[in-house]
Amino acid sequence: MSAPAGKTADAAASVTRLTPSFDGVTPLAAPAPAVDPAVRISHVTKRYGAGPIVLDDISLDIAPGEFVCLLGASGCGKSTLLNLIAGLEKKTAGSIETPASGASVMFQESALMPWLTARQNVELALRLRGVPRAERREEALRLLGTVNLAEAGDKRPHELSGGMRQRVALARALAQDRDVLLMDEPFAALDAITRDLLHEELERVWRATGRTIVFVTHNVREAARLGQRVILLSSRPGRVAGEWHIANTRGRRIESPEVAALATEITAELRKEIARNAS
Structure with missing residues (x-):
């Protein structure tokens, strides 16, 4: 399942099509009827007082039942965006639409x-x-x-x-x-083996419940392992800098060649963003 993602006017956002091992060719079918997104983020900007802009003109549609990973360097605004979706912080501009039931949140602790x-x-x-x-x-x-x-x-x-x-x-x-589950680096403090086991648990629970999940992480392999869609945010301010769709996520393993290849590709883009911000 995938959903359209908005692009900012000045962000160098790109949609990267994955290799056939990720995105196999499927027969053409009649277009599915349009489905309203579970989460719609439209031109959202966030700044604290007179300080620098943290998030700049973010637009994303997240489909019902989709698993989306938000990825980026520390300080890029990933957790801030999650808090805005949850209603824990107020946006400076733009709009965010979520289900009437709201969203549940799971934190690192x-x-x-x-x-x-x-x-x-x-x-x-x-x-x-x-x-x-x-x-x-x-x-x-x-x-x-x-x-x-x-x-x-x-x-x-x-x-x-x-x-x-x-x-x-x-x-x-x-x-x-609640229909939407927001997860803010929930496995960051765990050892690698425990984290891998919880990846499997989370995937199983997600498939069993049909929840829409927005998962924040700074771990590239974790994003490549879990997400149906990976959104890369730039830093200072946070903008959509890249996007990857993964057509078949069932049975992926953190150590698989497919995850490694995707993580390598995403890491290259992340390094470009970090270098751009440092220059």
Whole structure:
């Protein structure tokens, strides 16, 4: 699935078609009916007070059920854009349209309540959503089962590994039952093996739930492994500097030659952006 992405007037944004190993030729079919985007970002600009512009004229359409990775160097405005979509910050100009249900957010830190068990942390999100008390326990256990953590429902955060805590945080985000899931470098603090396992878990959950996911990362291989679409942001100010569509994402592995080739291509563009900003 892919969605059109807007381009700024002065950004050197480009759509890169991938090699056949990524984007196989498929028979022509009748055009699908137009579908309203799950997230529409139109000419969004952000600056803090009289300071420099952080994001400049960003336009993106994200389709329902699409997995989009926002990638860029530190300080390019990735997290700021995510916060704007979530409504946690106010934009300076432009518009952002999201589903009426809003979006749930998962951060780098799990932010679990340390005095609550894993199940109770998920139940808290259900309570805030208005789920009746009698239904919360069963639903919380179901959601923990979705992230393969049902057996840890009675454990408190200090009894869980970092990867397990992030899975509880994912279950809690799913408990909010919102169509859009925003993820701000949720696996950045984890070791490589745990991160790879959680990539598989996240892909499975995404396919099972049909959520629209916007995933912020500075890890090029992570973006190449997870995204149906990878958006590269330039720095200072943040603009759409590049875009990659991946037609078939099922079964990709972080160590696969396809992911390595895509990561190499994206890294080359990222280095150009960093060099351009430094000059």
